[in-house]
Amino acid sequence: MYSVLVTSPLGAEMTTVLPDVETMITVFYFALFAMSFDFISGYTGYLSFGHAAFYGTGAYFVVLASNGKIPFVAVDTPFVVLLVLAGLAAVTLSLLIGAVSFRLTGVYFAMITLGFSQVLYVFVRGWDYAASNPRDGPAVLERTEPFSVGVPGVDSLNLAIGQLSGDEIEGLFGLLNFSATEVSYYMVGLVALVCYFAMQRIIHSPFGKVMVAIRENEERAAAIGYDTFWYKLGAFAVSAFFAAVAGGLLAGFQRSVSPENSFYFLVTGDALLAAIIGGFGTLAGPLYGYLFDETVTEFLSKTGEGGGLLPYLRSHLGEGTLSTEVYNGLTVQQGIDTFLNGHAALYVGVVFVLFVLFVPNGLLGTVRDRLGGPVGKEIAERLRSDEK
Amino acid sequence: MSGIALAGASAGANSLAFAPANPVVLAGFVDALGQFLRPGNLASVFVDGLSKAAIYVMIAGGLTLIFGLMGVLNFAHGSLTMIGAYLGGLLMVTAVGGGSGPVTRLLLFFVALAATFAVLAGLGGAMEVGLIRRLYDRPPIYQILLTFGLTLILDELVRIVVLFYGLQPTSDWQAALGTKPAFLSQSVEIGGLSVAGLDLFEIALGALTVAALWAFLTRTRYGLIIRAGSEDAEMTEALGIDVRRVFTVVFALGAGVAGAAGMLLMWDPAWAASVPLGADTLLPAFVVVIVGGLGTFRGTVVAALLVGMVDAVMTWWFVNEIEFAGLPEMTIFLILVVMLILRPQGLFGVEEVGGH
Numbered sequence: 001m002y003s004v005l006v007t008s009p010l011g012a013e014m015t016t017v018l019p020d021v022e023t024m025i026t027v028f029y030f031a032l033f034a035m036s037f038d039f040i041s042g043y044t045g046y047l048s049f050g051h052a053a054f055y056g057t058g059a060y061f062v063v064l065a066s067n068g069k070i071p072f073v074a075v076d077t078p079f080v081v082l083l084v085l086a087g088l089a090a091v092t093l094s095l096l097i098g099a100v101s102f103r104l105t106g107v108y109f110a111m112i113t114l115g116f117s118q119v120l121y122v123f124v125r126g127w128d129y130a131a132s133n134p135r136d137g138p139a140v141l142e143r144t145e146p147f148s149v150g151v152p153g154v155d156s157l158n159l160a161i162g163q164l165s166g167d168e169i170e171g172l173f174g175l176l177n178f179s180a181t182e183v184s185y186y187m188v189g190l191v192a193l194v195c196y197f198a199m200q201r202i203i204h205s206p207f208g209k210v211m212v213a214i215r216e217n218e219e220r221a222a223a224i225g226y227d228t229f230w231y232k233l234g235a236f237a238v239s240a241f242f243a244a245v246a247g248g249l250l251a252g253f254q255r256s257v258s259p260e261n262s263f264y265f266l267v268t269g270d271a272l273l274a275a276i277i278g279g280f281g282t283l284a285g286p287l288y289g290y291l292f293d294e295t296v297t298e299f300l301s302k303t304g305e306g307g308g309l310l311p312y313l314r315s316h317l318g319e320g321t322l323s324t325e326v327y328n329g330l331t332v333q334q335g336i337d338t339f340l341n342g343h344a345a346l347y348v349g350v351v352f353v354l355f356v357l358f359v360p361n362g363l364l365g366t367v368r369d370r371l372g373g374p375v376g377k378e379i380a381e382r383l384r385s386d387e388k
Numbered sequence: 389m390s391g392i393a394l395a396g397a398s399a400g401a402n403s404l405a406f407a408p409a410n411p412v413v414l415a416g417f418v419d420a421l422g423q424f425l426r427p428g429n430l431a432s433v434f435v436d437g438l439s440k441a442a443i444y445v446m447i448a449g450g451l452t453l454i455f456g457l458m459g460v461l462n463f464a465h466g467s468l469t470m471i472g473a474y475l476g477g478l479l480m481v482t483a484v485g486g487g488s489g490p491v492t493r494l495l496l497f498f499v500a501l502a503a504t505f506a507v508l509a510g511l512g513g514a515m516e517v518g519l520i521r522r523l524y525d526r527p528p529i530y531q532i533l534l535t536f537g538l539t540l541i542l543d544e545l546v547r548i549v550v551l552f553y554g555l556q557p558t559s560d561w562q563a564a565l566g567t568k569p570a571f572l573s574q575s576v577e578i579g580g581l582s583v584a585g586l587d588l589f590e591i592a593l594g595a596l597t598v599a600a601l602w603a604f605l606t607r608t609r610y611g612l613i614i615r616a617g618s619e620d621a622e623m624t625e626a627l628g629i630d631v632r633r634v635f636t637v638v639f640a641l642g643a644g645v646a647g648a649a650g651m652l653l654m655w656d657p658a659w660a661a662s663v664p665l666g667a668d669t670l671l672p673a674f675v676v677v678i679v680g681g682l683g684t685f686r687g688t689v690v691a692a693l694l695v696g697m698v699d700a701v702m703t704w705w706f707v708n709e710i711e712f713a714g715l716p717e718m719t720i721f722l723i724l725v726v727m728l729i730l731r732p733q734g735l736f737g738v739e740e741v742g743g744h
Contacts, residue, residue, distance in 0.1 A: 104728060115728065
């Protein structure tokens, strides 16, 4: 799809606008984290502002385990098993945090979860057991072979992921060739997809209905006879599990983590951003939200890797236009450098505020509202009604 | 107070060392306790705590004012503080120029402080009128979301400006630090105790802020209206007072106080003007406001003292006894967590407010 679009007549424009494959891998695992955030925050209405704690737990678990620093976990444990174990570790943590936090509601809940995650963040940043320089975070050192996604024990089904060390596939069915990055893309995507379906399944189960009931009116849900505390705690644990899996994927792909990209509260902020733009309370929404976020970031990135605004303009406008002075010795290129490139956060922030104000349901939520119900079903019905 | 502090200390010590307490460590601990209890050390920790408390109360004062009346937890508060630091620093750097004397610098500081306050109050007022006003009838989560978005925008705008004018090749802005009068960097002898001049200055300004806000809230007519509005907005409205306009004024005031706090932080080498200052001040401010009880000014003052003192005590312990750089920072959040577990509504919070 990507290559079709890039080689099309609009190729140059497409390279400029579309994110490249490597970015898409980030989109997958981070979107999974954003989904798990939305799972608890969007469906039960409890803003878990410290969700990064679980993401970080997953990421650190995988890196530490593959450095042999977690007792009873061997260095060469299959990656999928590590993901599940990381998930369980996060579940334990979430039960501890949740047991205390769910006595509170609203702003207070957001603040206590934030407090817990900051405690962990500061702790990890000074924990010299994790890494020789804890402020920069640990990297995978002991385990030399790449992490692979697949069925443990069946070698032929395992495909390695990783920025530089993944598998390559040539001549699959005599036709298809995948580079290492593309293999990572599909495998990380696969894990994210499986997790998405699992969460989707839970939301459409009776358990999920109770979650929504809690969001809509907790007192009534309790009055009907549901013990809302346990439902909230259960939902929190499920959400923590998938957040940790997402963190594990981050660690598996990057082979290193830092406190800043795992435990810091602004990581939760990014998930929040994705969830709001994509659609708060729609499980797939955060994926689109984060895709938007990353696309804008890459479009305005300073280095212009994989396309971007500046390389595009440079090749189309020519140096003459770019070095024209606009104001007081400021050339067009400098203007773009100063006000656009590297400042995606500004524009994402503006879009975010506009969404909060005018599109509270987000991209996907609004589409669903307009069409009423799952999109596919509704389109079919509309088409049918047009025929009459 | 000390109970919480000690609990935090022992939990931290256990989890980082992973070692059973051996006699040597224990003896060292007793020694350190003896050191700590010596009057000289105790007093210096006390002064340190007071100056930290002064900073906390200045950062958190505006936040609690806004929450108390409007129920809006302003995530952009830290960014406003950060803008105040830059703006104040910019004014000072421009004004001080060719090496003015210390007294002139101090006078200029107060002029710049007033200017920063005014500009940020204007910005805050505009934010309330333009954006936050639209969200009062939505669930409180949306106000958190909106102000969080504003943080992103403000931070990035400041980053663009800073980059554009080439203010900041380093991570914090040294030029602003340079405008500090020399006597604030020196130590003063008080009763055989050497105290940093800046600490005293911070304590004085903190006390001034508290006194000014206190007088405004309890001694003026407008303060009366604000207090009435936070008790019962509908009733106040029914009495013929335009509560909407009061909201705007309070938001402007809160933003102005945030800016003034930032202006002070600009001189403190531990904080200094930098873009991440926003996040760095926001979190302690939240802790102070929540520990004190959301929306109670008295609670905020007491909580700032509590957090400042615990912070100072912990810093002393971790510098002298237990080497773990992050722990003073960690204790702040441990206070938050412990407080929310024991008493969710905070020290002086009302049950009803804590319930929503």
